[in-house]
Amino acid sequence: MxxxxxxxxxxxxxxxxxxxxxDFRSAVLRGLSKPEKTISPQFLYDKRGSELFDAICQLPExxxxxxxxxxxxxxxxxxxxxxxxxxxxxxxxxxxxxxxxxxxxxxxxxxxxxxxxxxxxxxxxxxxxxxxxxxxxxxxxxxxxxxxxxxxxxxxxxxxxxxxxxxxxxxxxxxxxxxxxxxxxxxxxxxxxxxxxxxKSASLLEPAYDDAQGISAAFALNVLVRINRELGADFDLTQFEYRACYNEVAGRIEMAIASLSDQTVRLGDAEIPFKAGETLRTEHSYxxxxxxxxxxxxxxxxxxxxxxxxxxxxxxxxxxxxx
Ligand SMILES: C[S@@+](CC[C@H](N)C(=O)[O-])C[C@H]1O[C@@H](n2cnc3c(N)ncnc32)[C@H](O)[C@@H]1O
The missing domain is CATH 3.40.50.150 (Vaccinia Virus protein VP39)
Known part of the structure; x- marks a missing residue:
């Protein structure tokens, strides 16, 4: 191009x-139709995402x-x-x-x-x-x-x-x-x-990716706001929460958005089912x-x-x- x-x-x-x-639409639909739902971390960065990331950089954690x-x-x-x-x-x-x-x-x-x-x-x-x-x-x-x-x-x-x-x-x-x-x-x-x-230890890593003020959570959940705005989806943000866990065996922080209920999200003509507790992976950080x-x-x-x-x-x- x-x-x-x-x-x-x-x-x-x-x-x-x-x-x-x-390209954003097709990448999101592809990621949401996988057995383990994923979204590429690059989509976390619209203008608001970049501002929230800057706020994360200032956090004590x-x-x-x-x-x-x-x-x-x-x-x-x-x-x-x-x-x-x-x-x-x-x-x-x-x-x-x-x-x-x-x-x-x-x-x-x-x-x-x-x-x-x-x-x-x-x-x-x-x-x-x-x-x-x-x-x-x-x-x-x-x-x-x-x-x-x-x-x-x-x-x-x-x-x-x-x-x-x-x-x-x-x-x-x-x-x-x-x-x-x-x-x-x-x-x-x-x-x-x-x-x-x-x-390093999970006790240092996990707060760095899931801080007390909830900025990391806002950063991850902003991708749903972006998908709603740019792709006309209807994610209900009250029905999702952010999680970050250190998987010591794999040596990575696993960041995801978990569904709080059985629900169906609409994105154009597509209907995307979520079970309660099912996750949408936003990032791995090795x-x-x-x-x-x-x-x-x-x-x-x-x-x-x-x-x-x-x-x-x-x-x-x-x-x-x-x-
Ligand atoms: C974790 S932040 C790091 C920002 C800065 N380099 C720092 O060290 O603080 C990741 C940066 O990379 C950009 N980014 C993420 N994925 C990208 C991709 N696939 N291609 C280009 N830029 C990307 C984001 O917009 C963001 O500015």
Whole structure:
């Protein structure tokens, strides 16, 4: 699909590969007709979803953001050296907050490409970044990073060396076998810096994904609001609740929306039955040891050259080089 370039006057150039609403409809219907109902985590991020995710990042229970930012700050010079003069491509850039730490430490980096599925949030984040970082060219690419990246169609990156940055432990949303395929696909970016959440006790993990204020619950349930609004479904939000459990054997947090009653949801012509207690999976978030993640990276053809962590070993940041 060719990109649509933004025509609105904005300091940020947007390359728009956002899938059409029909793709959203068919993906939702496909996921809801599986024996274990699922929805891809990317659909959690409409404008409201992105705002709720930003609120999650501020929660006391959500150790991930503050820990990864502390690791970035503590090792900014080392990481800046690894970036060299390459154009920096961030996958799932969200509010582009973490990148600010790296850009401050690496003034030689002048081109930043933010790839995210949440279009309006992406544009606003890039505009704010360009206003704050002098001399930076920020380019917004609205695309699904699980698909082959449309990097070759972006003129600003033609014949330019790049490096990929994938923070936030978003890689944990992929199944381990998918991680290998994903890393092979994003190898088009060259070397990678990837944030990976580490294995730890359920007593720390579960509150991070199901906080006392109910923001994580609101974030997950917002996908039903989105499906109602964009696809004309009739999910009754009083009849569903959010759950997050750590499955220690699989090494993953399992996030789901559970039906509170036997009920039928309508989505266009489709009728989707839910039994009381039946779940719709919204996300898996895999946790790894450093060795486990490095093995996956090696299977994908990367050489782990450096790993940065915090003193409590909560989170890790991996520098992977192309072999
Ligand atoms: C967990 S948040 C992380 C945000 C930020 N990188 C951070 O570390 O705080 C995931 C981000 O990736 C985006 N995202 C999720 N799935 C995506 C996909 N398949 N393609 C592109 N962006 C995606 C979301 O819109 C969101 O901004």
């Amino acid at each position: 060719p990109p649509t370039s933004s025509t609105k006057p904005s300091p940020v150039k947007l390359y728009d590969f956002h899938p059409p609403v029909e 959500y150790y991930l953001t503050r820990t990864e930012m502390a690791i970035l700050r503590a090792n900014a010079e080392d990481i800046a050296a690894a970036l060299d003069h390459r154009a920096l491509v961030e996958l799932g850039s969200g509010s582009s907050q973490k990148i600010r730490i790296l850009l401050n430490a690496a003034p030689q980096v002048q081109t930043y490409v933010a790839v995210d599925i949440s279009r309006q949030h992406l544009q606003e984040a890039c505009a704010a970044l360009m206003a704050d970082v002098e001399g930076l060219e920020a380019i917004a690419v609205c695309a699904d990073y699980t698909q082959p990246l449309p990097i070759a169609t972006i003129p600003e990156l033609r014949d330019r060396p790049t490096i990929g940055f994938f923070p936030g432990s978003s890689i944990g949303n992929l199944e381990p076998a998918e991680v290998i395929a994903f890393l092979k696909t994003v190898a088009v970016l060259g070397d990678l810096i990837v944030g990976v959440d580490l294995k 946790k790894y040891t450093i060795d486990e993640f490095q093995l996956l990276a090696m299977e994908a053809g990367f050489k782990p050259v450096q790993v940065w962590t915090d003193a409590e070993q909560l989170f890790s940041l991996h520098h992977l080089k192309q072999i």
